[in-house]
Amino acid sequence: MLIEAENLSKTYTLRKKTGRLKRERATVEAVRELNLSVAEGELLGYIGPNGAGKSTSIKMFTGILSPSGGTLRVAGLEPIRERKQLARRIGVVFGQRTTLWWDLPLRDSFALLHRMYAIPDARYAENLKRYVELLGLAELLDTPVRQLSLGQRMRGDLTAALLHDPSILYLDEPTIGLDVTSKMVVREFLAELNRERGTTIVLTTHDLDDIERLCRRVVVIDHGTVAYDGELSALRNRIAADRTLVVDLARPGPAVTVPGATVTRVDGPRQWLAFPAEANAAELISAVASRYELVDVSIREADIEDVVRELYSS
Amino acid sequence: MIVYALVARQTFRRYVTYRGAMLGGMAANTVFGGIKAFIVTAIWRHKTVIGGYDLRDVLTYTFVAQALIGPMSILTNNLDIPARIRSGDIGTDLFRPVDFQGYWLAQDFGRAGFAILGRSLVPFVAGALLFRVRVPTDPRVWAAFAGALALGMLVSFALRYLAAMSAFWLLDEKGVTGFMNMLTMFFGGLTVPLVLFPGWLGDVARALPWASVILVPVNVFLGKLSGAGLAGAYAFEAAWAAALLALGRLVTTRARRRAVVQGG
Numbered sequence: 333m334l335i336e337a338e339n340l341s342k343t344y345t346l347r348k349k350t351g352r353l354k355r356e357r358a359t360v361e362a363v364r365e366l367n368l369s370v371a372e373g374e375l376l377g378y379i380g381p382n383g384a385g386k387s388t389s390i391k392m393f394t395g396i397l398s399p400s401g402g403t404l405r406v407a408g409l410e411p412i413r414e415r416k417q418l419a420r421r422i423g424v425v426f427g428q429r430t431t432l433w434w435d436l437p438l439r440d441s442f443a444l445l446h447r448m449y450a451i452p453d454a455r456y457a458e459n460l461k462r463y464v465e466l467l468g469l470a471e472l473l474d475t476p477v478r479q480l481s482l483g484q485r486m487r488g489d490l491t492a493a494l495l496h497d498p499s500i501l502y503l504d505e506p507t508i509g510l511d512v513t514s515k516m517v518v519r520e521f522l523a524e525l526n527r528e529r530g531t532t533i534v535l536t537t538h539d540l541d542d543i544e545r546l547c548r549r550v551v552v553i554d555h556g557t558v559a560y561d562g563e564l565s566a567l568r569n570r571i572a573a574d575r576t577l578v579v580d581l582a583r584p585g586p587a588v589t590v591p592g593a594t595v596t597r598v599d600g601p602r603q604w605l606a607f608p609a610e611a612n613a614a615e616l617i618s619a620v621a622s623r624y625e626l627v628d629v630s631i632r633e634a635d636i637e638d639v640v641r642e643l644y645s646s
Numbered sequence: 647m648i649v650y651a652l653v654a655r656q657t658f659r660r661y662v663t664y665r666g667a668m669l670g671g672m673a674a675n676t677v678f679g680g681i682k683a684f685i686v687t688a689i690w691r692h693k694t695v696i697g698g699y700d701l702r703d704v705l706t707y708t709f710v711a712q713a714l715i716g717p718m719s720i721l722t723n724n725l726d727i728p729a730r731i732r733s734g735d736i737g738t739d740l741f742r743p744v745d746f747q748g749y750w751l752a753q754d755f756g757r758a759g760f761a762i763l764g765r766s767l768v769p770f771v772a773g774a775l776l777f778r779v780r781v782p783t784d785p786r787v788w789a790a791f792a793g794a795l796a797l798g799m800l801v802s803f804a805l806r807y808l809a810a811m812s813a814f815w816l817l818d819e820k821g822v823t824g825f826m827n828m829l830t831m832f833f834g835g836l837t838v839p840l841v842l843f844p845g846w847l848g849d850v851a852r853a854l855p856w857a858s859v860i861l862v863p864v865n866v867f868l869g870k871l872s873g874a875g876l877a878g879a880y881a882f883e884a885a886w887a888a889a890l891l892a893l894g895r896l897v898t899t900r901a902r903r904r905a906v907v908q909g910g
């Protein structure tokens with residue numbers, strides 16, 4: 333096992349000002365009793381609602397935040413105590429911020445990493461060439477990081493995280509703010525990295541498309557603990573989310589009443605009707621048509637977002 | 647080791663990119679050097695020697711001190727640690743396979759190297775042209791001076807590092823870094839030359855780490871220290887540097903256990 337967390341917990345202590353001099357201590361249990369094991373070569377989707385504790389747990393996995401309880405081993409090492417050894421085994425990309433040096437051209441940032449991680453020269457040259465090619469960075473190598481666009485910077489950050497051939501790559505929202513093309517480049521790149529090099533990847537994202545395209549296994553974190561851990565397909569089956577029938581009526585009116593469906597939203601003449609995935613859509617449409625004057629219909633299949641929303645809210 | 651040299655060089659280059667920022671500091675250091683030179687000239691008018699310094703010595707002290715404001719970072723803390731803690735960027739520094747304190751030391755030496763070229767030469771040369779300042783002619787004195795300077799820079803870094811690391815515990819570290827800067831200004835002998843400190847206060851000041859920042863390098867520069875005296879001065883600086891850097895390591899370990907890496 334590459335990552336093994338047992339009853340991992342993190343409590344933040346906040347000191348709030350309550351009066352002129354008085355201060356009150358409050359605690360936030362960001363991660364509580366989290367159990368997780370990740371095997372070599374996995375590409376894990378690590379998802380959950382805002383504030384669930386994803387970033388906090390990733391910070392503990394990388395050895396930059398010390399746990400308040402439980403045990404944690406990453407690549408056989410104890411992250412906080414063996415930070416420097418661990419650092420050589422992991423790569424980290426935070427979508428929200430860069431790990432590169434703001435004022436240095438990409439090329440110089442990479443050169444610095446070359447020395448920092450003591451990457452053998454031949455290996456470094458080969459990796460750099462490969463990632464620059466795959467991620468289309470060739471024209472950007474002499475640009476200071478502060479002049480790169482978000483998508484360009486992200487590709488730079490990915491390269492920086494991989495030059496030393498880490499066995500584990502942590503990605504905390506790597507596709508945040510990227511356009512469709514850049515997202516596709518990044519996704520394809522990650523899939524190939526996992527397939528060809530066997531790099532274990534822990535991927536956190538709010539873009540469930542990322543998860544659907546890349547991950548077989550998903551771990552859903554909620555309130556600091558594991559709410560679901562298993563195959564993506566099983567998650568979909570477990571929560572049979574409703575399908576939605578969108579109807580455009582001739583005139584705006586109150587919510588329609590038809591057996592076997594409930595109205596979830598009304599917007600002028602348009603209404604949204606939720607109905608069970610296994611029910612017959614044709615029957616429902618004719619039931620609506622027989623009672624109301626119908627102009628248009630469309631059906632939306634339950635997608636992973638509905639599944640996850642359902643899971644988050646339960 | 648290569649990596650620390652490379653970090654120092656990259657920091658040096660970063661400061662070269664933003665060299666405009668240094669012009670103001672350089673001008674101020676030069677002008678204040680002139681003002682202080684008039685003051686010490688007035689003080690020395692009735693006496694030829696005070697605390698072992700004649701007028702030429704103290705004028706030299708004045709302009710070397712002005713030249714050291716930049717490299718020794720006497721007036722400001724100059725370490726980005728607090729800002730990086732607040733922004734959460736400190737996380738990046740923590741997952742690199744380098745020694746945290748060594749990484750910041752390397753950056754500080756890169757910065758200091760730039761400051762010597764960018765901020766020290768003009769105030770000193772201006773002072774030497776306008777006032778009667780001693781400039782060593784013996785290359786061995788210059789070499790000894792370089793050694794005292796490097797050790798003094800270690801002490802200066804170690805002190806500022808301790809102050810900056812307080813940001814791991816305090817939401818606002820400005821009080822601590824400001825207090826440290828004030829101590830350096832006073833006990834370093836920037837506001838009033840250390841030789842003017844009376845009796846016991848002078849003795850105390852000469853034993854404190856801040857003496858490494860201006861007084862020891864200046865005494866070497868003036869050729870007052872050689873042979874055993876020089877070795878003793880080096881030992882004094884090295885001992886303070888070792889003690890303060892060791893304390894810094896202890897603080898680093900504790901900070902890492904309680905560090906809260908912001909953001910995400």
Ligand SMILES: Nc1ncnc2c1ncn2[C@@H]1O[C@H](COP(=O)(O)OP(=O)(O)OP(=O)(O)O)[C@@H](O)[C@H]1O
Pocket residue numbers: 344345346360361362380381382383384385386387388389906907908909910
């Ligand atoms: N530095 C901090 N000090 C105090 N509380 C914090 C700190 N960082 C995070 N928290 C709290 O810990 C909880 C988990 O935060 P975390 O950043 O791990 O969430 P997340 O799952 O990454 O969320 P998101 O999807 O919004 O990025 C939240 O309730 C948050 O308010």
Ligand SMILES: [Mg+2]
Pocket residue numbers: 386387388504910
């Ligand atoms: Mg997060």
